[in-house]
Amino acid sequence: MASSGGSITLFCISLILIAVLVLLLLRHYLPLRSTPAYLLIPVFLALALPSSIILLVPIDLASSAIEEDGVPRGIWLPSGAMLVVWRIAYWLTFALTWFMLPFLGEYSDSGHREPRDRIIYSLRTNAKYQLITLTCGVAGLIYIFVTSGIGGTSVKGLVMALAYAWGLVLAIYLMGHGLVALPRRLFRGASVSGRLRQIHTQAPKVHDRMQESMDTLEQYEATVRSLQRTRKPGTTRDLATWIEELASTADAPQTRIGSLAASSDALAIPAVITERYIADLARKLKRARHSRIRFIEEWDRLVRDADDLQAILDAGNSKRLTFGAPSPADSFLSKTTFLTPVTRYCLHATIIPFFRLSLSLFLALASLGVIASELTKAASPRWSLISLTTVHHPNATDRGKIGFAGQVIAGAWLCYMCAAALTSIREVKIWGNRALVTRNTYPESATWYATQVAKLTVPLSYNFITMLPRDIHDATTFYQFLGRLIDLTPLGTGFSRFFPIFVLVPVCATAFGLYGKVQRIAGFGVLAGDDDDADTNPSGYGTGGWREGKALIDRERLGAAGSGIAGASTPLGLASRDHSPHLRTERPAAPTQRYSDYPDVDDNSIAATSRGPQPTTLAAERQRRERQARTVGSPLLQEEDSGNWWSDFTHRVQNTFDAADKPDFNLNFKKPKWMGGGDGDGGAAGGSSTGGGNPFNRLFGGGNGTGSGGGGMRL
Structure with a gap:
């Protein structure tokens, strides 16, 4: 038997490389220095362990496929070491998925100050979910006791089978969506103008969400300030101190004038303030x-991408591309340039679009391979495409059936299946407002995303080995550890074999x-539907329209x-944002991008929204959006305005009368002597006696003269 020292060394090096990559990923989304260790370590393990499982599956396949006296073809580990590694990886992942990360997520999301109160809040919140899980577990336990008898193996198999079943349902749905959405997104991204049009279509929705988030934050801060000013009866000293701490973290109402205006957005405060x-x-x-x-980060990224894409389009004539000077807060790699303007244009206008197009076609073929393998494994796993590309020596007896090349291909298949499932998480609406933000991810969101990564990897890994021939995947340590308990009952065997066919639904x-x-x-949707909206609603009506997005x-x-000019203010009511240093402000706008190029954009509305922060409430913001929808408008509104010929005709007639010169009725004529006039001009004569030049005022007593005939008629 060959020695496994080299394979163990390569395995340890791979684990170190995975740990480094996970740390870099955490550094991208979390502030490592300010994130507490009790949160950072579990999130790190929840990402590193599933990544190691993707590495363990190809090693397990090569380790179990060798004969007792045979020479292995790839990286392998002894069966005892393989079993220990699988136990550590699986049970740590199980504990993180179902207990530790949900508890830490609610603990970090709690608003209490004391750790004891946070622990009680987290336990109370997770108890509801655990109670539902326990109810399902009792029903499954009764079924297993009836079919397999009472014993420790039955309870262990129930726990592992239920966790696998729930993870497989979610994984198949998300993977099915990602197998289509991932190649399609790359295919659409191959066109620079198409990507820019898509960004313009998304801009109104993102901008509205940004404004709503600002209004919501201002509403809660106004409530805290209102609590600070008005002391309710029964408020204890601890609650008063707590309110002062919250008020000290709230921003000052710089856009408000007076306390009444500042508290206009405050929520209703109860009569009795409780903890x-x-x-x-x-x-x-x-x-x-x-x-x-x-x-705000999403809006900045959208503007930054649109800025770069517009620069690529503007450089089509000169064939020279310059993105402008980098921001001082950019990294060293961002400030270092290796390309000339000509080569940079060739890279962004030709090479990268061609690479995106080629990769999209390659991934589309890979998606077809995964779908075909899921459909054919129920009948004959040996003839699935994954099996044919992974098992290169099906008739080998003296050496392993899966070599190093098969391990690499198996790892590539498994990585793509996991990537298709994990990329779909960001497009699903049912998760609420959780999101990954560069260097500012909310702790509860970080724990939730880590939970999903740990929850999806194990079911997808076992689903992958079931696509291989029966004699190969039954001999793996993974099957002896997990699959044997899943196949403990006929229901588990049928579920694992036939349920992946439902991948056709997503x-x-x-x-x-x-x-x-x-x-x-x-009136509702499961997915965000940005790609679907682009297909079914190319005009962007209902989301603000791409013209409005381009104007924004x-x-x-x-x-x-123009922010560097004295007295210039940031547009759209945005304050200076120190946390988004990537927006390049050195490059001026393209000379061809003028608001006069858009007949549906009103210059007055643009100027009105460019004055900087304005005192707004939720109602005022809603009215502003309705007014903006009328001025910036969607194509349907323009068609209604341009198609109503009677409205256009009446407006033109009204404008004609409004613009016409009004006649002057102050006529000057010579008054007769019996009316007190002289030889001169009537206005002058009237002015000498009454001080007014209008004879009708003299006739009807409206004059202000001081002479003998003021206001009277001379006979």
């Missing part, structure tokens, strides 16, 4: 702050845009370019 009310308010305040940071729903149709019919982004670019 539960303050804790709930503190939790909502934390969520509102992170939501504001999230949407695949067809995503490929044919069924989510958008369901959303229009029922151009206005942001012009405001950022």
Whole structure:
């Protein structure tokens, strides 16, 4: 038997490399120095352990496929070491998924100050979910006791089978969506103009969410300030101190004038202030702050991408591309340039689009391979495409059936299946407002995303080995550890074998845009539907329209370019954002991008929204959006205005009369002598006697003269 020392060394090096990559990923989304260790270590393990499982599956396949006296072809480990590694990886992942990370997520999301209160809040919140899980577990336990008897193996198999079943249902749905959405996104991204049009379509929705997050945060901060000013009866000293701490973290109402205006957005305060009310308010305040940071970062990234894409299009004539000077806060790699303007244009205009197009076609073929393998494994796993590309020596007896090349291909298949499932998480609406934000991810969101990664990897890994021939995957340590307990009952065997066929449901729903149709019919949607909206609603009506998005982004670019001028203010009511240093303000706007190029954009509305922060409330913001929808408008509104010929005709007639010169009725004529006139001009004669030049005023007593005939008629 060959020695496994080299394989163990390579395995340890791979684990170290995985740990380094996970740390870099955490550094990208979390502030490592300010994140507490009790939160950082579990999140790190929840990402590192699933990544190691993706590495363990190919090693397990090569280790179990060798004969007793044979020479292995790839990286392998002894069976005893393989079993220990699987136990550590699986049970740590299980504990993190179902107990530790949910507890830490609610603990960090709690608004209480004391750790004891946070622990009680987290336990109470998770108890509801655990109670539902326990109820399902009791029903499953009765079924297993009836079919397999009473014993420790039955309880262990129940726990592992239920966790696998729930994870497989979620994994198949998300993977089916990602198998279509991932290649399609790359295919659409190959066109620079198409990507820019998509960004313009998304801009109004992102901008509205950013404004709503600002309004929500201002509402909660106004409530805290109102609590600070008005002391309710029964408020204890501890609650008063707590309120003072919350008020000290709230921003000053710089955009408000007077205390009444500042408290106009405050929520209704109960008559009796309790600790539960303050804790709930503190939790909502934390969520509102992170939501504001999230949407501001998303808006900045949208503007930055549109700026770069527009620069690529503008450089089409000169063939020279310059993105402008980097920001001082950019990294060293961002400041270092290796390309000339000509080579940079060739890279961004030709090479990268061609690479995106080629990769999208390659991933589309890979998606077809995964779907075909899921459909054929129920009948004959040996003839699935994954099996044919992974097992290179099916008739080998003296050496392993899966070599190093098969291990690499198996790892690539498994990575793509996990990537398709994990990339779909960001597009699903049912998760609430959780999101990954660069360097500012909310702790509860970080724990939740880590939970999903740990929850999906194990079911997908076992589903992958079931696509291989029966004699190969039955001999793996993974099957002896997990699969044997899943196949403990006929229900578990049938579920693991036939349920992956339902991958066709999300695949067809995503490929044919069924989510958008369901959303229009029922008024709700499961997925975010940005890609579906682009197919079914190219005009962007209902989301603000791409013209409005282009105007918003151009206005942001012009405001950022003029922020260095004295007295210039940032557009769209945004304050200076120190946490988004990536927006390049050195490059001026393209000379071809003028608001006069858009006949549906009103210059007055642009100027009105470019004055900087304005004192707004929720009602005022809603009225502003309705007014903006009328001025910036969607194509349907323009068609209604341009198609009503009677309205256009009446407006033109009204403008004709309004612009016409009014006649002058102050006529000057010579008065007869019996009316007191002289030889001169009537206005002069009247002025000498009455001080007024209008004879009708003299006739009817309206004059102000002091002479003998003031206001009277001379006979």
